[in-house]
Amino acid sequence: MPDQVLDDISHRRYNPLTGSWLLVSPHRTKRPWQGQQEAPSKNVLPEYDPKCYLCPGNTRAQGDSNPKYQNTFTFVNDYSAVKEEQQEYNPSTSKDDIASLLLQTQPVTGRCYVLTFSPKHHITLADMTSQEILPVIQTWTRLYASHLSSSHPLNQQAQQTLARIPANPDGEVEPPKNQLRYMQIFENKGAAMGCSNPHPHCQIWTTSTLPEEPGKELVQMARYRAEHGRHLLADYAKLEAEKGERVVWQNDGFLVVCPWWAIWPFEVVIIAKRHVRALVDLTDEERLQFAEAVQEVARRYDNLFETSFPYSSGIHQAPLDCTEEEAETSWFHMHFYPPLLRSATVRKFLVGYELMAEPQRDITPEQAAARLRNCGRELYRKSLN
Amino acid sequence: MPDQVLDDISHRRYNPLTGSWLLVSPHRTKRPWQGQQEAPSKNVLPEYDPKCYLCPGNTRAQGDSNPKYQNTFTFVNDYSAVKEEQQEYNPSTSKDDIASLLLQTQPVTGRCYVLTFSPKHHITLADMTSQEILPVIQTWTRLYASHLSSSHPLNQQAQQTLARIPANPDGEVEPPKNQLRYMQIFENKGAAMGCSNPHPHCQIWTTSTLPEEPGKELVQMARYRAEHGRHLLADYAKLEAEKGERVVWQNDGFLVVCPWWAIWPFEVVIIAKRHVRALVDLTDEERLQFAEAVQEVARRYDNLFETSFPYSSGIHQAPLDCTEEEAETSWFHMHFYPPLLRSATVRKFLVGYELMAEPQRDITPEQAAARLRNCGRELYRKSLN
Ligand SMILES: O=P(O)(O)O[C@H]1O[C@H](CO)[C@@H](O)[C@H](O)[C@H]1O
Ligand SMILES: O=P(O)(O)O[C@H]1O[C@H](CO)[C@@H](O)[C@H](O)[C@H]1O
Numbered sequence: 001m002p003d004q005v006l007d008d009i010s011h012r013r014y015n016p017l018t019g020s021w022l023l024v025s026p027h028r029t030k031r032p033w034q035g036q037q038e039a040p041s042k043n044v045l046p047e048y049d050p051k052c053y054l055c056p057g058n059t060r061a062q063g064d065s066n067p068k069y070q071n072t073f074t075f076v077n078d079y080s081a082v083k084e085e086q087q088e089y090n091p092s093t094s095k096d097d098i099a100s101l102l103l104q105t106q107p108v109t110g111r112c113y114v115l116t117f118s119p120k121h122h123i124t125l126a127d128m129t130s131q132e133i134l135p136v137i138q139t140w141t142r143l144y145a146s147h148l149s150s151s152h153p154l155n156q157q158a159q160q161t162l163a164r165i166p167a168n169p170d171g172e173v174e175p176p177k178n179q180l181r182y183m184q185i186f187e188n189k190g191a192a193m194g195c196s197n198p199h200p201h202c203q204i205w206t207t208s209t210l211p212e213e214p215g216k217e218l219v220q221m222a223r224y225r226a227e228h229g230r231h232l233l234a235d236y237a238k239l240e241a242e243k244g245e246r247v248v249w250q251n252d253g254f255l256v257v258c259p260w261w262a263i264w265p266f267e268v269v270i271i272a273k274r275h276v277r278a279l280v281d282l283t284d285e286e287r288l289q290f291a292e293a294v295q296e297v298a299r300r301y302d303n304l305f306e307t308s309f310p311y312s313s314g315i316h317q318a319p320l321d322c323t324e325e326e327a328e329t330s331w332f333h334m335h336f337y338p339p340l341l342r343s344a345t346v347r348k349f350l351v352g353y354e355l356m357a358e359p360q361r362d363i364t365p366e367q368a369a370a371r372l373r374n375c376g377r378e379l380y381r382k383s384l385n
Numbered sequence: 386m387p388d389q390v391l392d393d394i395s396h397r398r399y400n401p402l403t404g405s406w407l408l409v410s411p412h413r414t415k416r417p418w419q420g421q422q423e424a425p426s427k428n429v430l431p432e433y434d435p436k437c438y439l440c441p442g443n444t445r446a447q448g449d450s451n452p453k454y455q456n457t458f459t460f461v462n463d464y465s466a467v468k469e470e471q472q473e474y475n476p477s478t479s480k481d482d483i484a485s486l487l488l489q490t491q492p493v494t495g496r497c498y499v500l501t502f503s504p505k506h507h508i509t510l511a512d513m514t515s516q517e518i519l520p521v522i523q524t525w526t527r528l529y530a531s532h533l534s535s536s537h538p539l540n541q542q543a544q545q546t547l548a549r550i551p552a553n554p555d556g557e558v559e560p561p562k563n564q565l566r567y568m569q570i571f572e573n574k575g576a577a578m579g580c581s582n583p584h585p586h587c588q589i590w591t592t593s594t595l596p597e598e599p600g601k602e603l604v605q606m607a608r609y610r611a612e613h614g615r616h617l618l619a620d621y622a623k624l625e626a627e628k629g630e631r632v633v634w635q636n637d638g639f640l641v642v643c644p645w646w647a648i649w650p651f652e653v654v655i656i657a658k659r660h661v662r663a664l665v666d667l668t669d670e671e672r673l674q675f676a677e678a679v680q681e682v683a684r685r686y687d688n689l690f691e692t693s694f695p696y697s698s699g700i701h702q703a704p705l706d707c708t709e710e711e712a713e714t715s716w717f718h719m720h721f722y723p724p725l726l727r728s729a730t731v732r733k734f735l736v737g738y739e740l741m742a743e744p745q746r747d748i749t750p751e752q753a754a755a756r757l758r759n760c761g762r763e764l765y766r767k768s769l770n
Contacts (some may be wrong), residue, residue: 006490009471012594014489020597023466023493032462035581061417079416081408081738081745086394098620099628101613103645104399105391108408186737194734196420203737209397209740212405228486243484260488314741337740349579352571352588353466355722356699357596360466361738 007364015261016224016232017217022359029342029362037345038192039308045122045198046268047384054199056119069170071135074115074143074204076173082110086178107206110207111176115139117200120385124308126201127296127385133291138165140185140236140315141279142205142289146175147206148280149184158280178198180206182214182319190310192339192347202313206320214316222329233331237271244360246365248372249296253289256297258365258372264337265348265361266304267367268297276332278317296376297336305376307344312337392749400646401609401617402602407648407744414727414747422730423577423695430507430583432769434753437461439584440759441504454555456520459500459589461558467495467592469561495592496561500524502585505576505770507573509585509693510683512770518676523550525570525589525700526664526672530589531560532568533665534706538713541554543665565591567599567704577724578734587698589703599701607714618716622656631750633757634681638674641682643750643757649722650746651689651753653682661717663702681761688760692729697722 012021053060053061056068062078089107093100117125117136125133142165145158152158188195210218224232240246240257248256248268255271262268269291276282282290301309318330341348341362354360397406440447441453474492478485501511502521510518518623527550530543542555572587573580595603609617625631625642633641633653639654647653655678661667667675686694703715726733726747739745 005472005474009474010467010493010495012491012493016489021491022593023592023596025466027468028464033581035579036576048510079413081410081413082395083412087390089390089396090395092721098624101622102401102617102624106397106399106406108395108397110395126749144752180755182742184738185744187739188734188737191421192419195734196418205738205742209406211408212744213740236487239483239487293405309623312737312740314737314751323408335741349573351579352573352697352699353569353590354596355569355697356701357567357569357590357598359597 007367012358013261015065015259017220017261018104018213019216022226022261022361024361024364026362026364026367031362033342033346035349036347037382038340038347039345047120047122049121049199051376052121052197052199054114054116054197054201055121062126067170069116069119071118071138071170072116072168073119073170074113074139074168074173077112077114077203077306080110080112081205082108082112084109084111084178108207108209108211109178110180110205112206113173113204114142115202115204117202121199123160123384124302125294126308126379127304127383128295129385130288130291130295132385133277133294134288135168136202137279137282137287137291138170138296141165142167142172143204144185144279144320145315147180147320148170149179152321153324154278154280154318161280164284176206178208180208181319181321182207182210184211184214184314186314188312190308193312195310210319214319217316218319218326218329221331222325230277231329231331233271233333234275237273243288246369248369249293249376251289251292254288254293256293258369260365262338262365262368263350263359263361264361266301266338266343266372268336268372270297270334270336272332277327277330278332279315281332289307294334299379300372300375301336301338303377303380304371305340305344306380307340309338309340311339337348392752395742398646400644401621402605402646403598404601404605406748407646409746411747411749411751411752416747418670418731420734421732423725423732424730427572428447432505432507434506434584437506437582437584439499439501439582439586440509442507452555454501454504454557456503457501457553458504458555459498459522459524459553459558462497462499462588463493465497465643466590467493467497467561469494469496491594493592494563495565495589495590498528498589500528500587500589504585506584507598508769509687510679511687511764512768513680514770515673515676515680515768518679519673520553521587522667522672522676522679523578524553526550526667527552527557527706528589529568529570529664529702532705534564537706538709539579539663539665539703546667549669554689558742561591563593564753565593566706566707567595569596569599571697571699573697575693577695578697580695595704599704601702602701603711603714606716607710610714613759615665616660616716618656618715619660620716631754632686633754634761636674636677638671641678643754645750647750647753648735648744648746649724650726650748651686651757652750653721653757655679655682655721657717662712662715663717664700666717679719684764685757685760686721686723686728688762688765689756690725690729691765692725694723694725696724699714711755
């Protein structure tokens with residue numbers, strides 16, 4: 001039974017994955033909104049757009065041509081945030097010098113990819129069936145496997161998995177020469193989330209450093225394991241499945257919940273039910289179960305306000321180069337951070353108080369989960385697929 | 386001399402105030418932008434808007450009327466995120482129970498204020514002179530002073546300061562009965578930063594808990610003091626004033642810099658040069674110097690892209706209820722987080738990679754500072770004041 005009083009009072013909730021708190025103000029949704037309205041996406045896109053730099057056969061900004069691909073297509077971002085080769089830089093690090101204390105820096109190298117989900121310009125994950133999403137997950141898995149360090153604890157697992165997933169007939173990328181530390185797979189969907197091209201795609205930024213967020217999660221998960229001898233997300237998934245009030249959907253492999261500590265109004269996380277450390281740990285069956293979970297989230301999101309729902313999503317898993325201990329601590333999950341709050345045009349702004357003091361949300365995660373549970377019908381619009 | 390190589394290579398920078406890293410990719414501004422365009426604000430607002438709930442003499446959403454105020458006006462937010470009275474709640478906290486580990490919560494009480502900067506509906510801080518901004522700072526100071534706990538280390542200071550600042554003739558608010566822990570003063574300016582009313586105003590959320598961001602900063606500053614026997618922001622302000630490359634503007638009391646660890650494209654921080662723990666520590670002269678610094682930031686921002694520049698800003702200072710140690714550790718400063726990147730219509734989105742992995746910026750803080758240094762001329766538009 002959900003704790004009814006939390007529907008009425010302002011309270012903080014703790015996020016054990018990041019070790020930080022957020023403020024929940026459930027009564028605040030009564031506030032009238034006179035601010036910015038988002039433009040709801042109008043679905044008048046063509047199946048093929050000759051000006052799109054992601055459509056098959058087209059030429060990109062820097063002159064390269066896309067193949068006439070059938071499923072997914074992966075290429076190195078023409079405007080990567082990190083590059084494989086750059087000038088050497090060794091910041092001076094004297095312990096007593098104030099500048100080396102307060103102006104700390106580290107060079108970062110890496111490689112950024114763009115990965116299209118489909119040759120069709122006008123669809124989204126919500127329009128695709130789980131069978132059609134499967135090749136996306138296979139591509140992520142092959143890419144992750146091919147970037148693992150040679151001494152990685154998951155290497156044997158990766159080789160076996162690679163042998164079971166057919167290579168993309170449209171071609172695959174060669175991993176970079178230098179071993180990288182982390183692979184962040186993420187999607188920005190919709191103009192509200194800074195996406196500049198509606199062609200369904202995600203990005204994959206692979207860096208020589210472990211980024212802040214997965215780094216924080218690993219520390220918190222390791223601490224929990226050390227203290228309790230169990231996995232944080234194992235305990236959490238089990239607890240949520242028992243309680244039920246924040247569960248949106250589940251199958252044998254994955255649980256979809258609005259987490260206790262959700263910041264974004266309809267935030268969800270897909271959590272592996274068993275100890276999956278990274279994509280390469282998934283069995284053939286689990287890859288399909290994961291595709292189903294992603295499909296359920298995307299479709300329910302679109303159904304909620306009958307609009308193409310904007311979000312940023314991202315996968316957290318074991319680093320590409322890591323110790324046995326780090327691999328063991330990792331627990332595969334995927335976050336979805338969607339900004340819409342009340343309708344297709346009114347979003348939540350995470351601004352002044354949220355940036356300066358503490359994240360604040362207006363509806364409880366239990367209320368959000370109840371609404372998403374009720375959105376499981378067929379896609380509200382005619383699927384474009 | 387700035388380190389030229391950092392203009393070319395991808396690197397991380399460390400934020401000693403929060404203890405976290407961000408990614409800087411200076412070459413990435415060459416990327417074409419086909420995504421969302423912000424609507425540049427059109428300055429066609431009337432000096433008085435009969436429908437505005439902040440204009441003098443008007444009636445607000447829940448029926449209260451504003452006085453015909455002359456300077457600033459402070460009232461309790463009609464849709465507060467926290468309230469003074471609410472149902473009691475004592476979460477169960479058994480150490481062994483998985484639910485009390487993973488579903489942690491705390492009740493939060495408090496009071497939220499709205500504070501208008503001027504009776505004029507159509508102006509902004511950039512249109513006001515530092516003499517006109519001074520009453521805003523006086524109001525902040527009186528409000529902070531009146532909310533301090535009776536045992537607060539700054540109490541005597543507060544009484545002296547209160548005696549020197551004239552009370553607002555349009556009336557002042559009574560502090561709440563229960564002592565609160567922290568007062569967060571912040572402004573959301575512009576539709577891009579979730580502001581729903583252009584009438585110049587800020588908000589003040591006062592809570593029974595210490596929020597995450599000032600809490601993190603206090604821990605980091607305390608650690609630095611313990612290790613080095615000096616104040617982090619004292620060392621930092623001195624270092625930046627010597628180096629010069631990130632300094633935007635300064636007077637005797639305050640330094641305005643694009644911090645080494647800036648996340649937002651034109652982020653700045655105003656730092657007190659001497660050890661000011663909170664607003665009540667400011668002398669009469671320093672209050673005016675602070676008003677000048679705020680004016681310089683607001684005007685330079687508007688001049689940069691010749692538009693009413695959106696931002697969120699916020700003041701960090703000593704908690705309302707705190708130990709001697711916490712008060713001593715506090716160092717008064719004000720952050721400005723503006724989203725615009727390239728023009729009045731193209732902003733930086735902090736989305737997928739930033740949310741899932743690590744904040745990422747495209748221009749260096751040194752480049753941003755150089756541009757803001759060159760924006761010191763008179764306000765580009767006819768000031769509406
Ligand atoms: O209180 P306002 O101005 O209506 O609301 C704005 O600021 C608040 C505090 O940063 C945010 O929680 C809201 O999302 C934003 O729209
Ligand atoms: O690479 P894109 O899609 O052009 O850019 C988008 O995603 C990036 C990664 O989250 C952000 O840094 C950009 O601000 C955003 O516009």
